[in-house]
């Protein structure tokens with residue numbers, strides 16, 4: 001089996017650990033275990049965890065965790081949920097279940113590369129639904145309608161979108177469901193950033209509530225600030241989750257007792273954690289917006305949700321050189337647009353929502369670097 005190198009992850013692997021000012025981070029300000037337990041009022045459970053016998057634990061995940069995850073969605077129960085080690089494993093196993101050689105798959109682009117490179121590696125014919133800057137990186141759904149055929153097995157969506165921060169709202173999600181329904185296709189919607197919508201009081205439904213052949217993925221990494229707990233999940237129709245389970249037996253015995261224990265503390269307190277994180281995300285988004293307004297060399301389609309934005313710059317230097325030079329100058333770390341495809345070589349993905357302090361310092365350093373380039377006539 002051949003598979004394309006995962007551009008974003010390879011860049012992160014190579015550079016992230018040495019970063020001084022990390023503007024590539026996509027998680028919201030990671031929590032310590034102590035912070036999590038304080039939010040849950042259960043610091044003592046750390047002591048009682050010492051008595052846990054470290055077996056595989058509940059193979060499926062504890063009943064409580066499955067029920068808590070189901071409660072994040074409308075009209076879903078534990079039978080509609082399967083837990084995996086992170087959203088990345090959840091995405092993988094969904095595709096592993098759905099996609100066969102020769103299937104047609106349509107995937108929005110740019111997005112998290114897994115969503116198109118995995119189906120491609122399984123022998124699917126993958127067609128990309130290109131998101132355009134001038135459309136605010138929202139898909140042209142007439143185009144999607146013209147792309148589907150009777151052979152279309154799966155439409156992959158990422159909502160909110162990484163890297164652009166664009167957000168599909170209910171009418172667009174319903175239209176995608178209708179288009180998929182017209183040819184009996186599945187929709188896999190990666191909702192890793194779903195709970196971080198910027199506009200106060202705006203909520204966007206999960207795709208799984210809108211379509212009976214939808215499967216959605218999410219995890220504790222981004223919106224819960226707990227990437228160190230490797231817990232992600234799929235939510236979908238029960239018969240599909242059963243199918244996924246028979247494949248999971250080959251990849252994942254269990255997700256770990258300690259991860260399950262602390263995941264329960266997190267999801268029990270989702271409201272409190274989302275309130276903490278939305279305050280961070282919104283204030284960082286406002287800071288970024290002000291910076292973009294005042295920075296003549298940079299523009300963007302303002303993100304509506306999530307923690308990332310796609311900055312377009314007007315300098316004569318490719319995005320990988322840009323990021324390497326910036327990193328070498330003072331340890332400021334950004335992700336080159338080229339990791340998402342050659343056509344995005346004048347873009348940078350910024351992860352702006354880790355913390356306001358980091359963002360503040362990073363944007364100043366980025367402006368200094370842009371002035372360096374100007375002086376060089378770039």
Ligand SMILES: Cc1ncc(COP(=O)(O)O)c(C=O)c1O
Pocket residue numbers: 026085086087088089091112158162190192218219220221227231232
């Ligand atoms: C859209 C999207 N999906 C899935 C993942 C996987 O993250 P995790 O496995 O930590 O849930 C990421 C991580 O960057 C992501 O951005």
